[in-house]
Every structure is written in C-alpha cells, then in structure tokens.
Amino acid sequence: MFWNLLSIEHTKNFRRYTLRIEMIFLCAFLVLAYIVNGIDLIQLQSGDTVYQPAVEALKADMVWPQYLTICTSFSTMFGGLLVIILVGAMTAQEYSWRTVSLQVGHGAPRLLLLTAKLVSFILPIFCLVVSPLVVGGIISAIATYYFHIGINLSQVDFPNLALIVIGIAYSLLPQAAFTFLLAVLTRSTAAAIGIGMGYFQILENILAVILLSLGGAGERIAYHLPGVMANNINSIIQKNPSLIAPSTDLPAAVLGVAVYSLVFFLLAAWIFYRQDLGS
Amino acid sequence: MDDIVLKTTGLRKYFQRVKAVEEVSLEVRRGRVFGFLGPNGSGKTTTIGMILSLLHPNAGSVSLFGEPVTAGGNFPLRRVGSMIGSPALLPYMTARENLLLMKRLYPDIPSRRVDEVLEIVGLIHAAKRNAGKFSSGMKQRLGLGIALLHQPELLILDEPTNGMDPAGMHETRNLLRSLADGGMTIFLSSHLLHEVEQICDEVAMLRSGRIVAQGKMEDLLGQGNGIVKARVPSPADAAALLRTQPGVAQAEVNGSYVLVQGIPSEAVIVCLVSNGMVPSEVTSGRPDLEQLFLELTGSEID
Numbered sequence: 001m002f003w004n005l006l007s008i009e010h011t012k013n014f015r016r017y018t019l020r021i022e023m024i025f026l027c028a029f030l031v032l033a034y035i036v037n038g039i040d041l042i043q044l045q046s047g048d049t050v051y052q053p054a055v056e057a058l059k060a061d062m063v064w065p066q067y068l069t070i071c072t073s074f075s076t077m078f079g080g081l082l083v084i085i086l087v088g089a090m091t092a093q094e095y096s097w098r099t100v101s102l103q104v105g106h107g108a109p110r111l112l113l114l115t116a117k118l119v120s121f122i123l124p125i126f127c128l129v130v131s132p133l134v135v136g137g138i139i140s141a142i143a144t145y146y147f148h149i150g151i152n153l154s155q156v157d158f159p160n161l162a163l164i165v166i167g168i169a170y171s172l173l174p175q176a177a178f179t180f181l182l183a184v185l186t187r188s189t190a191a192a193i194g195i196g197m198g199y200f201q202i203l204e205n206i207l208a209v210i211l212l213s214l215g216g217a218g219e220r221i222a223y224h225l226p227g228v229m230a231n232n233i234n235s236i237i238q239k240n241p242s243l244i245a246p247s248t249d250l251p252a253a254v255l256g257v258a259v260y261s262l263v264f265f266l267l268a269a270w271i272f273y274r275q276d277l278g279s
Numbered sequence: 280m281d282d283i284v285l286k287t288t289g290l291r292k293y294f295q296r297v298k299a300v301e302e303v304s305l306e307v308r309r310g311r312v313f314g315f316l317g318p319n320g321s322g323k324t325t326t327i328g329m330i331l332s333l334l335h336p337n338a339g340s341v342s343l344f345g346e347p348v349t350a351g352g353n354f355p356l357r358r359v360g361s362m363i364g365s366p367a368l369l370p371y372m373t374a375r376e377n378l379l380l381m382k383r384l385y386p387d388i389p390s391r392r393v394d395e396v397l398e399i400v401g402l403i404h405a406a407k408r409n410a411g412k413f414s415s416g417m418k419q420r421l422g423l424g425i426a427l428l429h430q431p432e433l434l435i436l437d438e439p440t441n442g443m444d445p446a447g448m449h450e451t452r453n454l455l456r457s458l459a460d461g462g463m464t465i466f467l468s469s470h471l472l473h474e475v476e477q478i479c480d481e482v483a484m485l486r487s488g489r490i491v492a493q494g495k496m497e498d499l500l501g502q503g504n505g506i507v508k509a510r511v512p513s514p515a516d517a518a519a520l521l522r523t524q525p526g527v528a529q530a531e532v533n534g535s536y537v538l539v540q541g542i543p544s545e546a547v548i549v550c551l552v553s554n555g556m557v558p559s560e561v562t563s564g565r566p567d568l569e570q571l572f573l574e575l576t577g578s579e580i581d
Contacts, residue, residue, distance in 0.1 A: 004383045011380060016371055102367035102425070105331040106384060107357035277333040278325075 002112050005103070009120035018089050019124050022082045026128065027135040030074050034139055037062055063144040064137075065156040069238070071136030072164045075129040076234050080200055080227075082128055083172045084179045087121055088192035091183035101277045114272050118180055118265055122169075125176060129169045133161075167237040171230035174257055175200050177264035178226070184268045184275070200227050223247055229256035282309040283345075284433050284464045285330065290339035292325050292488075299325045301488040303339070307433075307466055307481075312459045314475040314496075315468040316572060317485030323468045324363060326485070327437055330466075331361055343433065357385070360431035362439060366422020370411025374402050374421050377410055378428055385429040392428065400424040401450065415442030423451070427458075434458065437468045452478055476568040484572060492571070499571060507539040507547045510560040517556050524550055528573055540573070 013019060037058065044055050060066050094100045103113055144151050175196065183192035204227040211222035222228060232253040235246060247253065285307040292300040300322040307313045317323045328334035330341050332353045341348040343355035368377055378393045397403040400420040405413070410421060419442050426434060439455075440448040448471075456478050459465050469475050475482065476496065483493040492499055511517045514532040521530040521539050528541035539547050544563040551558055 004386065008380055008383050012369065015369075015376075097369065098365075098367035099369060101331075101333050101363075102381075103384070104353070105333055105356065105361050105363070106359070106381070106429075107353055107355070108384065109353065274335065276328075276335060278328055 001109070002116060005108060005113055005116035006120055008103075009116050010123065013090060013120055013124050016090065018086055019127065022086060022128060023131040026074060026078055026082065026132050029078070030071065030132045030136050031139065033074075034062065034136070038143075059147060063140055063147060064151050067140035067143075068133065068137055068156060068161060069164070071133045071140075072129075072161070072168060072238070074132040074136075075165075075168050076238070079125075079128060079168060079172050080175050081197065083121075083125055083176050084196040084200065085193055086124060086128070087176045087179040088183050088196055089189050090121075091117065091180055092187055092189040092192050095183075095187040096189075104277060110273050111269055114184070114269050115265075118177065118268075121176055121180075125169050125172050126165075129165055129172075133165065164234075164237055167233050170254070170257060171233045173261040174226040174230055174264065177261040177268075181264045181268040181271075184272050204228070224256060226257070226260040229253045229260070233257065283307070284309045284343065285313075285466060286342045287326070287330065288340050288342075290326060290329055290341065291337045292322070292329060292334060293337050299488055300329070300336075303485070303488070303490055305483050305490065305493060307464060309432075309464050310459065310462055311480045312455065312465045312467060312478050314479035314482040315466060315485070316470075316472065316475060316482060316568075321485040322488040323485055324437055325488075327361075327363055327435060327466075327468060330435065331359070331363070332356060333363075357429075358432045359435060360426035360429065360433070361435040362419075362422040362426045363435075363437040365415075365441070366418050366425070368410040368413075368418060368421060368425075371409060373407050373409055374413070374424075375406040377421060378424060381425050381428055388429055392430075396424040396428050399427065399454065401447075416444060416447050419443055420447070423454075431463070433464045433466065435466045438470065439467070440469070440471065440474070448474070472568045472572055482568070496568075500568065505540075505564045507542070507544045507561065507563045508533075508536050509539065509544075509547055509551065509558040510536050511551060511556050511558050513556065517551055517558075520554055520556070521547065521550060 041055065041058050041062070044051065044058065061070060100113075104110060141151060178199070179192050179196035182195050183189070186192055186195075204225055208222045208225055208228055211218040211225075223232075228247075230253075232247045233250065234240070236248060236250045236253070283306050286305070288304050290300055290303040291298075303322070303326055305313075315323055315326070325334060329336045329339075330343075330348070332341075332348050344358060346355040348355055369380070372380065374397065375393060378396060382388050382390075382393060394403065394406075397406050400423050402417065402420050402424065405417060410418065413421065419439065423436070423439055426436070434455075436455075440451050443451065452474060455465055455467070459478070467475065467479060479496055481493075481495050482499060484491050509517065514535055514537045517537040518530040518532050521527050521537065524542065524546070526542045526546075527539060530537060530539045532538075544561055548558065548561060
C-alpha cells in the first residue's frame with residue numbers, strides 16, 4: 001500500500017507545473033548570471049587597460065571545473081525559498097481539491113498517506129538542487145571548449161561535488177518538513193508558504209543574531225536553530241564559512257537537521273491523524 | 280438473515296457547541312438502495328463523513344462488512360466507493376489520468392477497467408480533456424466514475440446528480456438501479472425526493488442530527504398522513520383555523536378547497552364542523568415521500 005501511495009504522490013508532484021517552473025527559474029537565473037559574467041569578461045578584455053589577472057580569474061570561474069562548484073551556490077541560495085513554495089503549494093492545495101479526503105475515504109491509512117506525501121518530495125528536492133548543476137555544467141563545458149582549454153575530467157572532484165549536492169538537498173529537509181507541517185495544520189497555501197518563508201528567510205536570521213549577541217545559553221541556542229544547523233552543513237562541506245553562527249561540527253549539524261525534520265513530521269502526523277477532513 | 284454491510288451505532292458529532300449528529304444508528308443491508316434524507320444542516324454529510332473515516336465521531340461506532348472503521352486502519356473502506364458533495368479531482372490531469380491514478384490504489388484492477396468506467400459514466404469522448412475544464416455535470420460523472428472504478432461492494436453517494444442535466448440525472452438513476460440489481464449496495468443522500476422514491480428500498484430521515492424515521496419505503500409511506508382535501512365556503516378562514524390545530528403540518532388554499540396535511544380526514548371534519556364550516560366534499564390521498572418528509576422534518580426540502 002505504501003509504495004502505491006508513494007507512486008501516486010510522485011506522479012502528482014511531477015505532473016504539476018510548480019516543480020518545472022521552479023527548475024526553469026533557477027536555471028534561467030543561472031544562465032542570466034553567466035551571460036552577465038560573459039559580458040563583464042568581454043568588457044575587461046576590450047577595455048583600455050586590460051588587467052590580465054582579473055580576466056584570467058573571471059575566465060577560470062566560468063569554465064570547468066570551478067564553475068561546477070559555483071553552480072551549486074545557486075541551489076544553496078534559492079533552494080530554501082523554492083522548496084517552501086513547492087511543498088506548501090503541493091500539500092495545501094490538495095485540501096482545497098479534497099483529494100486528501102478522496103484517498104482517506106477509499107481506505108488509505110492516514111499515517112501511510114502522510115509519510116508517502118512527505119517522502120515523495122525527496123526526488124523533487126534533488127531535481128531542484130541538481131538542475132542548476134546540469135545546466136551550468138553544459139554551458140560552462142561549451143565555454144571551456146570555446147576558450148580552447150579542454151575538459152579534463154580528472155580535474156573535477158566528482159565525489160566532492162556529489163557530497164555538496166547531497167549536503168544541499170539534506171539541508172533543505174527542515175524547511176520542507178516545517179512547511180509540510182504548516183500546510184497540514186493550516187490547510188492553506190498562503191499560510192504555509194508565508195509562515196515558512198517568514199521564519200526561515202527572515203525571523204530565524206534575526207533570532208540568531210540576537211541570541212548570539214546574548215552569549216552563553218543564547219549562543220548555544222543559536223547554534224541549534226534548524227536553519228542555522230542546515231546552513232552549517234553547507235558551509236562545512238563547501239568550505240564556505242557561514243556568516244551567522246558558524247560551526248565546524250558536521251555530525252552535530254547532520255543529526256540536528258534529522259531531528260528537526262523528524263519532529264516536524266511527527267507533529268504533522270499527529271495533527272493529520274486527529275484532523276477532521278470535512279467537505 | 281440479511282447481511283449487514285454498514286452499521287452505525289449511536290454516532291455523535293459535535294462541532295464546539297453545535298450538536299451536528301446525535302445518536303444516529305442505522306443498518307444497511309447488502310443489495311439494498313438506502314436513501315438518507317434530511318433538510319439543510321440536518322447532519323447528513325457529517326454522518327457520511329464519519330462513515331468514511333473523514334470525521335472523528337465524538338461517540339459511537341461505524342462498522343463496514345462487520346469490521347470497525349477507525350482512522351488508523353480503515354481497510355474496510357477499500358471495499359467502498361464514495362462521492363461526497365462536489366467530486367475530488369486533480370484539475371491538471373485528464374479524466375483518464377485521474378482514473379489511472381486512483382487505479383494504483385487497487386493494483387488488481389485490469390487496465391481496461393478505466394475505459395469501461397469512462398463508457399459507463401459517458402465520458403469516453405472527453406477522456407483526454409483536463410478535468411479542470413469540465414462542466415459541473417461532467418465533474419460529477421467523473422467523480423462517480425472514480426467511485427465505481429474498483430467495483431465496490433458498497434457505494435456511498437451524496438447528491439450524485441448535482442449539476443447534471445435531466446438526461447444525465449435519468450442516466451444516473453438507471454445506472455444506480457442497474458448496479459443495485461447487480462448486487463451492489465447503495466447508500467444515497469439526495470434532496471431530489473422523487474428520485475429517492477423511485478430507486479430506494481429503504482430510507483432514513485434526519486432532523487437536527489437525529490433520525491426521525493427509518494424503514495422500508497412502503498412501510499414509511501403507509502404511516503404518513505396523506506393530504507386531506509376539503510371543499511368549504513370560506514377556504515381562507517378554514518385554512519387559518521386548521522393551522523392553529525396541533526399536528527397540522529400544512530394548510531393551504533387551492534381554489535374552493537383547503538388542502539391539509541398532518542392530521543387524518545376525520546380530525547379535519549371535526550375541526551371544521553365544530554367551528555361552523557361544514558365541508559361539502561372531503562377526500563384524502565396517500566402521501567408521497569415529499570409529504571412524509573415535510574411532515575416529519577417540519578421544514579423545506581434541502
């Protein structure tokens with residue numbers, strides 16, 4: 001029964017336009033940024049004073065292998081926002097369409113159904129994270145050939161790239177699970193997305209700064225906020241220190257993200273189990 | 280002994296201080312068409328919601344095919360097909376895709392069943408159109424198709440002909456009758472009383488969350504008071520007088536006649552004569568379901 005429900009949820013997720021639009025947005029933004037870099041490069045090369053080190057540095061950032069790592073920063077930057085919109089819209093709208101009631105009324109056990117719904121978001125999250133890498137990889141491969149540099153696969157640290165991708169996807173789990181909880185609780189797309197974005201994009205950053213300034217217990221709390229722990233995973237793996245509450249304790253961050261995601265899911269499950277699904 | 284497919288015992292549902300359903304107990308036997316009637320806000324949809332495990336009862340129980348229905352493990356519902364209110368559809372998928380998606384809940388159903396169902400509900404020509412672009416009647420048909428997809432033993436329908444044109448209603452009535460003749464048990468909530476009277480074997484009537492009448496159609500119609508038609512010199516005065524009598528559900532003027540419902544013809548005659556209005560003609564007719572409904576629920580039809 002679980003695999004049947006998961007299969008149904010997967011089909012729903014991939015047939016809707018939300019995921020495709022988000023992937024297109026992410027890739028379009030990446031391509032636009034690449035074009036802007038290209039224009040900068042042309043201007044640097046054709047300027048009155050050609051500062052060669054700057055030209056070489058910019059060129060290096062636009063070709064393999066460096067650009068592959070830069071691609072992943074787009075997923076890091078926008079991933080949270082896009083996942084909140086994706087999960088919020090796809091979960092809450094099923095209440096207004098009453099398709100949740102349809103499945104429950106035809107014998108789908110509530111907890112299995114809810115688990116299938118949340119698990120079904122793992123693949124779309126991976127698609128969001130990987131799509132800029134694929135598109136960026138292609139355009140930078142073309143640029144690499146254009147600059148007669150040649151692609152040397154041995155220069156690409158594929159294991160590290162894979163680890164970065166997994167790390168980004170994993171770090172998005174608390175935001176997905178929290179938005180999922182909000183969607184189940186409020187049954188409203190606007191509320192789920194609004195509150196989710198409000199907390200992870202704004203409130204938590206402010207909270208972290210305030211708690212850090214308090215020091216002592218406040219500082220310890222700041223290090224254990226869900227978004228902070230998620231950011232620390234990315235900053236450690238990508239070797240890019242976090243601006244807010246930086247930490248080097250990867251196992252703690254990984255465990256923290258798992259715990260938060262599980263707690264949010266269990267809360268959603270408790271609410272859903274007791275929820276009246278009236279018409 | 281008749282096999283009981285659906286049984287509710289003492290169902291109660293409160294929404295804060297509102298008692299939506301109070302002590303609803305009913306039994307639906309296999310192969311019967313059971314009508315569930317009531318005015319607006321009487322608790323019909325709430326009762327159906329509890330049967331389908333969508334709403335948690337405050338008290339009481341529901342069993343399907345002898346097994347209890349709970350939120351955690353409601354596998355008996357896999358033998359049930361249902362449509363409550365407006366049908367639940369994915370608007371961005373075609374009619375066929377909606378059915379194919381639901382089919383995954385029942386892997387044993389052959390693929391050809393999807394087209395069979397589309398034929399049955401008259402949507403084979405619109406199979407590739409997005410459900411979001413359907414008219415309300417077409418959505419109802421697709422919702423009915425989803426309910427029938429896995430050939431359920433019990434079909435629970437709430438207002439199945441909503442939004443349909445007369446031809447669609449006629450087809451749906453015939454379909455339900457043929458399904459019942461084929462052994463399917465049907466639990467039907469509808470405000471179209473003449474429709475219910477035509478196809479239902481048994482009926483339960485709800486008022487303010489309580490069952491006020493339940494039983495076989497012929498037994499219930501035999502219980503009710505018919506319409507008494509009395510010809511009097513002053514019908515308006517007679518109607519005004521009769522409305523003050525206990526038990527009178529309705530007293531209306533119709534030309535030189537007064538039409539009375541709720542009390543037998545003998546009581547009408549006694550009342551009129553004792554007030555100096557001697558009727559020259561008195562007749563009474565067997566009530567239909569609508570008259571019985573009005574008498575028992577004391578309200579307009581839902």
